[in-house]
Amino acid sequence: xxxxxxxxxxxxxxxxxxxxxxxxxxxxxxxxxxxxxxxxxxxxxxxxxxxxxxxxxxxxxxxxxxxxxxxxxxxxxxxxxxxxxxxxxxxxxxxxxxxxxxxxxxxxxxxxxxxxxxxxxxxxxxxxxxxxxxxxxxxxxxxxxxxxxxxxxxxxxxxxxxxxxxxxxxxxxxxxxxxxxxxxxxxxxxxxxxxxxxxxxxxxxxxxxxxxxxxxxxxxxxxxxxxxxxxxxxxxxxxxxxxxxxxxxxxxxxxxxxxxxxxxxxxxxxxxxxxxxxxxxxxxxxxxxxxxxxxxxxxxxxxxxxxxxxxxxxxxxxxxxxxxxxxxxxxxxxxxxxxxxxxxxxxxxxxxxxxxxxxxxxxxxxxxxxxxxxxxxxxxxxxxxxxxxxxxxxxxxxxxxxxxxxxxxxxxxxxxxxxxxxxxxxxxxxxxxxxxxxxxxxxxxxxx
Amino acid sequence: xxxxxxxxxxxxxxxxxxxxxxxxxxxxxxxxxxxxxxxxxxxxxxxxxxxxxxxxxxxxxxxxxxxxxxxxxxxxxxxxxxxxxxxxxxxxxxxxxxxxxxxxxxxxxxxxxxxxxxxxxxxxxxxxxxxxxxxxxxxxxxxxxxxxxxxxxxxxxxxxxxxxxxxxxxxxxxxxxxxxxxxxxxxxxxxxxxxxxxxxxxxxxxxxxxxxxxxxxxxxxxxxxxxxxxxxxxxxxxxxxxxx
Numbered sequence: 001x002x003x004x005x006x007x008x009x010x011x012x013x014x015x016x017x018x019x020x021x022x023x024x025x026x027x028x029x030x031x032x033x034x035x036x037x038x039x040x041x042x043x044x045x046x047x048x049x050x051x052x053x054x055x056x057x058x059x060x061x062x063x064x065x066x067x068x069x070x071x072x073x074x075x076x077x078x079x080x081x082x083x084x085x086x087x088x089x090x091x092x093x094x095x096x097x098x099x100x101x102x103x104x105x106x107x108x109x110x111x112x113x114x115x116x117x118x119x120x121x122x123x124x125x126x127x128x129x130x131x132x133x134x135x136x137x138x139x140x141x142x143x144x145x146x147x148x149x150x151x152x153x154x155x156x157x158x159x160x161x162x163x164x165x166x167x168x169x170x171x172x173x174x175x176x177x178x179x180x181x182x183x184x185x186x187x188x189x190x191x192x193x194x195x196x197x198x199x200x201x202x203x204x205x206x207x208x209x210x211x212x213x214x215x216x217x218x219x220x221x222x223x224x225x226x227x228x229x230x231x232x233x234x235x236x237x238x239x240x241x242x243x244x245x246x247x248x249x250x251x252x253x254x255x256x257x258x259x260x261x262x263x264x265x266x267x268x269x270x271x272x273x274x275x276x277x278x279x280x281x282x283x284x285x286x287x288x289x290x291x292x293x294x295x296x297x298x299x300x301x302x303x304x305x306x307x308x309x310x311x312x313x314x315x316x317x318x319x320x321x322x323x324x325x326x327x328x329x330x331x332x333x334x335x336x337x338x339x340x341x342x343x344x345x346x347x348x349x350x351x352x353x354x355x356x357x358x359x360x361x362x363x364x365x366x367x368x369x370x371x372x373x374x375x376x377x378x379x380x381x382x383x384x385x386x387x388x389x390x391x392x393x394x395x396x397x398x399x400x401x402x403x404x405x406x407x408x409x410x411x412x413x414x415x416x417x418x419x420x421x422x423x424x425x426x427x428x429x430x431x432x433x434x435x436x437x438x439x440x441x442x443x444x445x446x447x448x
Numbered sequence: 449x450x451x452x453x454x455x456x457x458x459x460x461x462x463x464x465x466x467x468x469x470x471x472x473x474x475x476x477x478x479x480x481x482x483x484x485x486x487x488x489x490x491x492x493x494x495x496x497x498x499x500x501x502x503x504x505x506x507x508x509x510x511x512x513x514x515x516x517x518x519x520x521x522x523x524x525x526x527x528x529x530x531x532x533x534x535x536x537x538x539x540x541x542x543x544x545x546x547x548x549x550x551x552x553x554x555x556x557x558x559x560x561x562x563x564x565x566x567x568x569x570x571x572x573x574x575x576x577x578x579x580x581x582x583x584x585x586x587x588x589x590x591x592x593x594x595x596x597x598x599x600x601x602x603x604x605x606x607x608x609x610x611x612x613x614x615x616x617x618x619x620x621x622x623x624x625x626x627x628x629x630x631x632x633x634x635x636x637x638x639x640x641x642x643x644x645x646x647x648x649x650x651x652x653x654x655x656x657x658x659x660x661x662x663x664x665x666x667x668x669x670x671x672x673x674x675x676x677x678x679x680x681x682x683x684x685x686x687x688x689x690x691x692x
């Protein structure tokens with residue numbers, strides 16, 4: 001029997017025992033205990049509403065009315081060939097594939113990078129590296145305060161586990177491909193990823209979310225990252241979900257002393273999207289670079305919620321998010337910088353720029369600085385505008401067609417965020433996806 | 449080459465050009481001088497095809513074609529170049545990228561093969577050297593963070609690459625120090641030949657010491673009120689526009 005949720009808070013709370021009995025009967029006890037604790041968090045929280053300050057621009061009514069169920073059909077419908085089509089030309093790296101939140105070994109590479117590096121599914125890691133996982137899993141993403149994290153912690157099945165031991169450079173990126181399929185009814189999918197980068201180590205992880213069909217589903221991702229002292233992580237979250245999906249995700253990063261992260265988010269799919277990025281700069285001298293590009297059309301709704309937490313002195317953070325909105329789509333950028341007492345010499349900067357391609361697209365941008373310290377440097381800036389007519393005319397006056405001039409302008413705008421990606425093949429693939437998207441807008445006679 | 453007849457132009461229902469006439473033959477350099485607000489820049493923008501300017505009367509032919517019928521990019525491909533009074537900053541678009549796109553658009557228009565990167569690079573470096581422009585400028589975003597002088601020199605550099613048949617220089621001399629002015633003037637003079645014409649719009653007679661025009665026109669209140677040879681510029685320098 002399928003496990004079905006009817007949208008109500010009670011159904012998500014009550015179905016957990018069924019889920020534990022059927023899907024998770026061999027799970028270690030600590031995981032079961034964790035799931036039970038997490039669901040009690042959701043029982044208290046329920047889904048947020050517009051009266052929650054952090055959700056005032058995103059209406060979840062449709063989610064609350066939706067019926068969703070746990071996937072049953074395994075990996076049928078996903079072939080090696082279709083999986084290959086999601087690769088990045090020119091990028092040679094191991095790939096792990098998850099279908100509807102479950103590991104698909106037959107579609108995945110076995111990674112043997114040596115040097116003690118582990119790249120495997122989280123469920124495998126729970127049985128094989130139980131103590132290591134236990135030290136970190138659900139220690140950062142707070143299931144008592146966030147409804148979606150509670151749900152994910154209660155119902156996750158799998159995701160990627162990456163562990164790079166101290167003093168190890170893991171040169172190759174890891175491509176983590178999450179594919180959703182159509183099982184004839186809307187699915188509830190909870191990918192859960194855990195990335196641990198040891199002291200002075202280096203890693204690159206590409207989380208990539210795609211859909212094999214344009215179906216309705218509820219995808220709820222949580223990724224926890226532990227960045228050890230002086231470690232360096234480049235993280236990608238590429239969201240190309242179905243245009244009908246509800247897509248929620250949280251990237252929760254814990255940064256130890258002198259560590260360095262670059263987070264790149266590119267959001268393209270989804271009907272209602274919420275992208276939470278929450279690094280905590282816990283040790284001294286950390287650096288966080290957070291880049292994002294969201295492009296939306298039709299009635300898509302994309303909500304970007306940044307919470308950059310400075311908890312120690314001498315840390316730098318940079319947020320740079322650009323949005324391109326067409327049709328009747330809506331965007332939200334909520335950029336919160338929280339500087340704790342004692343986090344002296346904080347240098348935090350935030351920029352959000354938005355390009356509206358239609359008269360009916362809309363963006364709400366809201367910087368929020370919360371500072372409990374005198375000795376800091378925090379700046380923020382936001383712009384909203386249409387394509388610069390003066391610049392278009394300038395390009396045309398040099399002989400460049402109006403279409404090409406618009407493409408050049410859009411490339412420049414999206415390039416501001418994409419250019420920071422260090423993996424060229426990924427950046428180039430994304431540039432071409434963005435261009436295709438835009439050319440389609442131009443052909444529809446929109447995209448002024 | 450260019451014939452402007454009884455041109456009337458409105459911006460936001462306000463008439464700026466009120467019956468403008470000018471005829472430019474191949475190889476000629478015409479200077480248009482006049483006080484602020486006389487419509488000099490409007491003429492430049494109309495020739496380049498700016499949409500906000502509404503032509504209510506008159507005609508403009510360029511090499512036998514009705515110019516007003518053409519899109520801005522078609523005009524450029526036909527051989528018109530406007531050096532902007534205020535060159536536009538375009539962050540994120542490399543100067544070299546704009547130029548290569550522009551040059552290749554023009555070549556495509558003429559059914560010529562696009563230039564390869566290497567060929568373009570060679571051409572660009574040659575022209576830059578002559579203009580005393582640092583090669584760095586190629587990689588920088590178009591006009592972004594350029595000094596006033598760099599912007600104006602960049603316009604002349606673009607002109608040299610695109611090799612127009614008719615170049616309209618809209619106050620390219622304004623705000624330049626004497627060294628930059630000489631560079632700009634040299635850039636223009638080196639391109640003068642029997643097939644190429646220039647319209648040099650300026651506020652100051654100074655530029656005309658370096659770019660010697662064949663004709664000088666005085667523009668006041670939307671039309672040309674007096675035309676003459678280069679000596680007219682000196683007269684204006686002495687007496688000002690008050691007499692017109």
